[in-house]
Amino acid sequence: MTVTSLAEGRPAFARARRRRRVPTAWIPYLFLAPALIWYAAFLVYPMLQSLYISFFDWDGLSPTMTFVGLKNYIDIFMSDEVARLALWNNILWTLGALVLPTAIGLMLALALNRRVPGSTLFRTIFYSPAVLPLVAVGLIWAWVYNPNFGVVNTTLKAVGLRTWAAGWLSSYELALPATFVTFVWSHVGFPMIFYLAGLQAISKEYYEAATIDGANAFQRFRHVTLPGLTETHVIVLSLAVINGFKVFDLVYTMTYGGPGRSTQVLGTWMYFQTFQYYHAGYGSALAWVIAAIVLVIAIPYIRRMSR
Amino acid sequence: MRGMRLLAATALAGLVAFSAAAEAKETLRLMTVFDAPTVQLWEPVLAAYNEANPDYEVKMETVAGSGAAVYPDVLRTAMASGDPPDVFFMWGGEIAGPFIRAGQVAVLDSYYDKYGWDKVVAPWTIERITRDGHKYGVPFHARGMGLWYRVDLFEKYGLSEPKTYDELAKVCSTFKENGIYCASFGGKFGWQTMRLLDYFIETTCGPEEHDKLNALQSSWNQPCVVAAYDRMAQWVKDGWLVPDFLNVAPNDARMAVYSGDAAMVFEGGWFEGVLKSDEQPMENFKFFLPPTDHTPVRYSAFPEQWMIPEASKHKDAAAALINWLTIADTQKKFPEAFTASATIGVESDCSVAPRDCEWKKILTSDSQTYPPTDQAFTKELIDGFFEVQDGVVAGKITPTDAAAQMQAKAEAWKAKQKS
Amino acid sequence: MFADVRNQRRLEQTLLFISLLVLSLIWLTPFATVVMSAIRSQGDLLSRGVFSWPKAIAWKNFSEAWHTGDFSIYFRNSLFLIFIKVPLGIFIAALAAYPLAKMRFRFSGAIFIFFLAGLAVPVQVTLQPLLVMMKQLGIANSIFALIPPYVAFGLPFQIFVLRGFFRLIPSELLEAARLDGASEWTAFLRVMLPLSVPALATLCIIDVLNTWNEFLIALVLISAKESRTVPVGLLQFQGEYSSQYTLLMAGILISIIPVIVIFIFLQRYFVAGLTSGAVKG
Numbered sequence A: 001m002t003v004t005s006l007a008e009g010r011p012a013f014a015r016a017r018r019r020r021r022v023p024t025a026w027i028p029y030l031f032l033a034p035a036l037i038w039y040a041a042f043l044v045y046p047m048l049q050s051l052y053i054s055f056f057d058w059d060g061l062s063p064t065m066t067f068v069g070l071k072n073y074i075d076i077f078m079s080d081e082v083a084r085l086a087l088w089n090n091i092l093w094t095l096g097a098l099v100l101p102t103a104i105g106l107m108l109a110l111a112l113n114r115r116v117p118g119s120t121l122f123r124t125i126f127y128s129p130a131v132l133p134l135v136a137v138g139l140i141w142a143w144v145y146n147p148n149f150g151v152v153n154t155t156l157k158a159v160g161l162r163t164w165a166a167g168w169l170s171s172y173e174l175a176l177p178a179t180f181v182t183f184v185w186s187h188v189g190f191p192m193i194f195y196l197a198g199l200q201a202i203s204k205e206y207y208e209a210a211t212i213d214g215a216n217a218f219q220r221f222r223h224v225t226l227p228g229l230t231e232t233h234v235i236v237l238s239l240a241v242i243n244g245f246k247v248f249d250l251v252y253t254m255t256y257g258g259p260g261r262s263t264q265v266l267g268t269w270m271y272f273q274t275f276q277y278y279h280a281g282y283g284s285a286l287a288w289v290i291a292a293i294v295l296v297i298a299i300p301y302i303r304r305m306s307r
Numbered sequence B: 001m002r003g004m005r006l007l008a009a010t011a012l013a014g015l016v017a018f019s020a021a022a023e024a025k026e027t028l029r030l031m032t033v034f035d036a037p038t039v040q041l042w043e044p045v046l047a048a049y050n051e052a053n054p055d056y057e058v059k060m061e062t063v064a065g066s067g068a069a070v071y072p073d074v075l076r077t078a079m080a081s082g083d084p085p086d087v088f089f090m091w092g093g094e095i096a097g098p099f100i101r102a103g104q105v106a107v108l109d110s111y112y113d114k115y116g117w118d119k120v121v122a123p124w125t126i127e128r129i130t131r132d133g134h135k136y137g138v139p140f141h142a143r144g145m146g147l148w149y150r151v152d153l154f155e156k157y158g159l160s161e162p163k164t165y166d167e168l169a170k171v172c173s174t175f176k177e178n179g180i181y182c183a184s185f186g187g188k189f190g191w192q193t194m195r196l197l198d199y200f201i202e203t204t205c206g207p208e209e210h211d212k213l214n215a216l217q218s219s220w221n222q223p224c225v226v227a228a229y230d231r232m233a234q235w236v237k238d239g240w241l242v243p244d245f246l247n248v249a250p251n252d253a254r255m256a257v258y259s260g261d262a263a264m265v266f267e268g269g270w271f272e273g274v275l276k277s278d279e280q281p282m283e284n285f286k287f288f289l290p291p292t293d294h295t296p297v298r299y300s301a302f303p304e305q306w307m308i309p310e311a312s313k314h315k316d317a318a319a320a321l322i323n324w325l326t327i328a329d330t331q332k333k334f335p336e337a338f339t340a341s342a343t344i345g346v347e348s349d350c351s352v353a354p355r356d357c358e359w360k361k362i363l364t365s366d367s368q369t370y371p372p373t374d375q376a377f378t379k380e381l382i383d384g385f386f387e388v389q390d391g392v393v394a395g396k397i398t399p400t401d402a403a404a405q406m407q408a409k410a411e412a413w414k415a416k417q418k419s
Numbered sequence C: 001m002f003a004d005v006r007n008q009r010r011l012e013q014t015l016l017f018i019s020l021l022v023l024s025l026i027w028l029t030p031f032a033t034v035v036m037s038a039i040r041s042q043g044d045l046l047s048r049g050v051f052s053w054p055k056a057i058a059w060k061n062f063s064e065a066w067h068t069g070d071f072s073i074y075f076r077n078s079l080f081l082i083f084i085k086v087p088l089g090i091f092i093a094a095l096a097a098y099p100l101a102k103m104r105f106r107f108s109g110a111i112f113i114f115f116l117a118g119l120a121v122p123v124q125v126t127l128q129p130l131l132v133m134m135k136q137l138g139i140a141n142s143i144f145a146l147i148p149p150y151v152a153f154g155l156p157f158q159i160f161v162l163r164g165f166f167r168l169i170p171s172e173l174l175e176a177a178r179l180d181g182a183s184e185w186t187a188f189l190r191v192m193l194p195l196s197v198p199a200l201a202t203l204c205i206i207d208v209l210n211t212w213n214e215f216l217i218a219l220v221l222i223s224a225k226e227s228r229t230v231p232v233g234l235l236q237f238q239g240e241y242s243s244q245y246t247l248l249m250a251g252i253l254i255s256i257i258p259v260i261v262i263f264i265f266l267q268r269y270f271v272a273g274l275t276s277g278a279v280k281g
Helices: A002-019 A024-053 A071-078 A081-113 A119-131 A134-145 A151-158 A175-187 A189-200 A204-212 A217-228 A230-246 A249-254 A266-276 A280-305 B002-023 B036-052 B071-080 B097-101 B109-115 B123-129 B151-156 B165-177 B191-214 B223-237 B250-258 B271-277 B315-326 B328-333 B354-363 B379-393 B399-418 C002-038 C042-048 C060-068 C071-102 C108-120 C123-137 C143-168 C171-179 C184-195 C197-213 C216-221 C230-237 C245-276
Strands: B026-032 B056-062 B087-091 B137-150 B181-183 B262-268 B285-288 B299-307
Touching (some): A024 A280, A024 C108, A024 C143, A081 A119, A081 A175, A081 A189, A081 A266, A081 C002, A119 A175, A119 A189, A119 C002, A119 C197, A119 C245, A134 A151, A134 A175, A134 A249, A134 C002, A134 C230, A134 C245, A175 A189, A175 A249, A189 A230, A189 C197, A204 A217, A217 A230, A230 A266, A230 A280, A230 C143, A249 A266, A266 A280, A266 C123, A280 C108, A280 C123, B026 B036, B026 B315, B036 B315, B036 B328, B036 C060, B056 B315, B071 B097, B071 C123, B087 B315, B109 B315, B137 B151, B137 B315, B137 B354, B165 B181, B191 B250, B191 B299, B191 B379, B223 B379, B223 B399, B262 B271, B271 B285, B271 B354, B285 B354, B299 B315, B379 B399, C042 C245, C060 C245, C071 C108, C071 C184, C071 C197, C071 C245, C108 C143, C123 C216, C143 C216, C171 C184, C184 C197, C197 C230, C216 C230
Parallel strands (some): B026 B056, B026 B087
Antiparallel strands (some): B087 B299, B137 B262, B137 B299
């Protein structure tokens, strides 16, 4: 037995060695090359250009730019009250995004991973808002929240909660939370399908083994499911942080930063500065501040969790 | 001899090149904000031009999207990347300001001399697009704004078009007593609410002072401005406006009027077209210029214009196209494409578009106008103005504080310009 | 005894089903509004309120939206984008994720971080440099101008996700393949990719949606009508002073059909990993 297997093994090795003409050390880089080149050319390069612009006072239109060194960055931190408010809004948003859509998405994934009738349909329904283009989301939710004919207020009034009816998006205090509810609605499918994919990768044998050991449903969840989802958690949670600080289009579409400036986030403020106030240098600096915050928070977490 | 031959060869080559150019039409890029229905109305216009014009083929590129939200962003990027169109649509006043200051817009003074546009379009529109004595655009639309009201509701409560501010206030309190909101506004983006505030300022401060305020020549921190903010606060507090409107989209604000929950909207001459596309009974809507208690009664109006980028390679052809689009002869051939025209002597068909016809008479007469503040201020300053305005509407800022804050914003902005 | 367990399971299932049903009804309400608005006349929608029942069904909205919106052009462009961009982008990302997940080499950590950094980049500030680049490449204003930035902006996310899922594939399987004489390339194609089908399908769906609905880059890089994509095309229903809500909603409904078809098609691959059974920890 042993002899034959060795005899069969040897030619296989020999064949492999002959076929591999590329030095082994190069292989990883060859795999990486297309992505690295593409990424460097069409993402890193334009981003570095914006870094360059961030040291200038420039309207984004004139042929000339004035070098101002770090002034844009200093202004952001020292004298820009809207940026401070925006940062605070981003922090709140991110904290919410870490908890709500993630938890709901995980619960949905767990539920739909069982043999529930119509699970395919449910999966499609919970993911369906992601299908809608932003213009539709903005328009529909503006109607849902409309103080007069909106479905939220009419429902509240119909069930006798007249005093709960509110201006939602028109209120300084409620506009951001209301926008966040829309975010949960539209983004819950995202963690859901990730957790679904993650759950597929957990071997059934673990569950069988745990059941034989007498673990109840909760114990199985605690000791088999959750640890098995570690890689998925890293993906879902770090993306929640990253997208929480980069949030732009939903806020821009639904509140336009208002009422007043109450719902400005860093992403919208950067857009206003760059495109509407014609401060391309300042806007680029804001973009780099956003990127820096994201990197400082997310990267150590990702590195630590996925060693 | 050799020299002669060379010369002949060059001339021949030049001739060949010339005829080749004449055969292949150059493209003239025209950039607009038109939506699908307007594009359809414009197709025959451009087809007629292309047919009559052997050298250039006009291609329209359009970036629709409500209000001034999307189009300027696209235009800006195109220009800054050295990829400008040859003719582009632009609103009046300060929305064009950054493009002009950046040297991206061609001065059209010489073309004004050549084509005599001064005599062709309404004088106030030219005045409004002139900056530092130069003309950078050619007025194309003349838009005026007023209060549009539901005729049936006015009749039901025995009301007539108000002639003074007090009469207007009476109209509103009558509606309020009968459970109808006087007017509906959409506060998102700020500019629709601004129309009401602009009107209050015109009323409380008077024409001269209003102009000075818009030019930042007088302080915003003065009693008449406080009085204007005060009126805004009172209209909200007394329930004359459909409540909680700060983040309602301007186009959605109309629904309250269509359903009869509110009686009026502050809209421009375009509202007639809106009513048509919204399938509302047009005879049920009329407008009046809000009474200012000053003479002459000025109203809010603004031009929209054609501009030519400094970097365009076909400026002469672009100017010729603009001229062709501006002259009355062309516009009369395509009346549907040229509603709200700034050109003198192009009458709308009063039986088809009665309100547009009325507006046309007002706008090309010697009536006087004031600019909406968002065309007087840069976007950065107007957003400060909107911030204060929102604060007053929400009851977060008192009228007195609002005037002071507005002045502080104006000063901060001026200081920033100097540095 | 067994009957008890079975009953309890059935009760659990029923409760689960009912709560999912309620939740999905809530989830569908805004969606239903889109449908309700798409099948009525503008006047009906605006005078009687968007949440009222339509007075009459206006099917003609769909054909009108299709024609006035020139959807045939936008559809062709968007579909073309999806069929080129999504496979290309995910394949390149998978190539890069493979060594990052399964090989030891110098700078692997640094390269991973380098890719991750791309997640932090706000796309808005790169618009202008991108437009200049596309002009220099001579593809500005054509649908091809969208492929380089779309692929580039998808890479960080896709590499990040695929690396995570690739790490779950037991290295023993790869070792076995190598021992059988497979090159890294074959191991990648024959072992890694087939075992990662659920993750790849998930990424495909996300990428299809992102590509289909991407607005800002498409808006700025393309001004010619012939090369526009669906989301930019939808703008045409929103004029300077008015919106054609009903046509817009009809247009939106038309526009999401391909995505839903793709979603339903790819769905079954979500669970493919279960049946392949080769995954062992």
